[in-house]
Amino acid sequence: MESTMGKKYSQLTEGERNQIHALLQVKVSRGKIAVILGRDASTIVREIQRNHGLRGYRPLQAQRKAHERRYKPRTVKMTADVVEYIEGRLREEHSPDQISLTMTEHLGVKVSHERIYQHIWEDKRQGGDLYRNLRIGGTKRRRKRYGRKDWRGKIPNRTDIDQRPAVVAEKIRIGDWEGDLVSGARHQ
Numbered sequence: 001m002e003s004t005m006g007k008k009y010s011q012l013t014e015g016e017r018n019q020i021h022a023l024l025q026v027k028v029s030r031g032k033i034a035v036i037l038g039r040d041a042s043t044i045v046r047e048i049q050r051n052h053g054l055r056g057y058r059p060l061q062a063q064r065k066a067h068e069r070r071y072k073p074r075t076v077k078m079t080a081d082v083v084e085y086i087e088g089r090l091r092e093e094h095s096p097d098q099i100s101l102t103m104t105e106h107l108g109v110k111v112s113h114e115r116i117y118q119h120i121w122e123d124k125r126q127g128g129d130l131y132r133n134l135r136i137g138g139t140k141r142r143r144k145r146y147g148r149k150d151w152r153g154k155i156p157n158r159t160d161i162d163q164r165p166a167v168v169a170e171k172i173r174i175g176d177w178e179g180d181l182v183s184g185a186r187h188q
Contacts, residue, residue, distance in 0.1 A: 011066070012039075012047055017059040020047065024057055077111050078119065086116055090133045096120070 012020075016037055023033045030048065034041040050069075051062035085107055089099045096116035104110050123130045168176050 011070075012043070014059065014063050017047075017051075017062045020044065020062075021057055021059040024048070077109055078115070079109075082107060082109055082111060083119070086111070086119060087130060090120070090130050093133055093135065095135055 016039075019037060020033055023036065028036075030044050031041050034044045037044070047062065048057050051057060051065045053061050082103070085103065086099055089102075090096075094102075096113040099116055100111060100113040120130045120134065167173070170176070
């Protein structure tokens with residue numbers, strides 16, 4: 001990920017945290033701290049907000065908090081109860097969007113529809129059949145088409161150019177001047 005200064009992003013070091021603390025002590029603005037450290041201003045603001053304690057920003061505390069966040073295990077939302085709820089709803093032919101919306105009130109957990117799709121396709125890779133319960137017929141999601149054929153760009157009840165009255169060829173009346181489009185195989 002590139003920052004606005006063109007450098008590749010890297011986490012703040014302990015030395016940079018010490019510099020932030022020292023510069024804050026002498027009342028240097030956060031924007032100037034960002035320039036001095038060669039970082040984006042939002043990085044500095046976020047660092048101070050995240051790691052600010054009761055006694056202000058302290059570099060050792062900031063380093064410890066950042067380390068804890070980095071190595072803290074992420075919460076696992078796909079517990080056995082959640083998976084059972086998702087699979088039950090899928091078998092009732094609910095969409096992943098519907099499941100995601102109702103899950104909070106039934107289980108008190110929020111799982112995005114994207115995560116539900118990931119679960120479905122992972123199940124398919126392992127030989128499962130959850131994907132067959134999707135409304136889109138078990139294929140990857142695609143744009144909706146109402147009806148069997150795609151009629152976009154077609155003129156309903158159009159008259160073929162050979163069947164037009166002869167007076168149209170004289171181009172005397174308003175509306176006789178028009179451009180004719182030829183559509184071939186595969187809309188070419």
